Amino acid sequence: MKGVSIIIACYKAGSFLRDAVESLHRVAPAMPYEIIIVDDASNDKLTNLALQALELTDRRVRIVEQPYNQGQSAARNRAIEMARYDYIFPFDADDKMNPALPGYMDEAVRRLQCNPDTIAVYSKGQFFGARKGPFLLSSYSERAMLTDNMIPVYGIYRRADALEIGGYKED
Secondary structure, eight states, rough: OOOOEEEESSSSSSHHHHHHHHHHTTOOOSOOOEEEEEEOOOOHHHHHHHHHHHHHHOEEEEEOSSSOOOOHHHHHHHHHHHHHHEEEEEEEOOOOOOOOOTTTTHHHHHOOOOOOTOOEOOOOOOOOOOOOOOOOOOOHHHHHHHHOOOOTTTTTEEEEHHHHHHHOOOO
């Protein structure tokens, strides 16, 4: 189904979670979207309270509990399996979307639809908090991509592609 499934792996990130989700809603796509938060067995009270509050107050958020801590890749893979929509936007629990970027997800999906050979669409990022300034990306290189991840976490890709390759490498 056309839309964006925003997936968040969360482990002991309760102090950031509300801001992350609110920032996503501020730049939400015009198309349908959902936010799937996979709690990777957090055992701190702050994270548990934040997750409960989001589950009770935000109808677009689904909370999924991992039975034990399996790591960020396993949490993302679980969210991809559960996703309702055709496009995946991974997001970290301690990140925020720039409110000056409304339409980013819609434009990324449009580019993927218009370019079937394109695997992912991503943009530059910016640090906030204690560290300021742009998040510098390496120049794209297919050769370098074989050994190092060059795409930041905020890239959008097709769910079908992720399922076809078996998701994120968990080891």
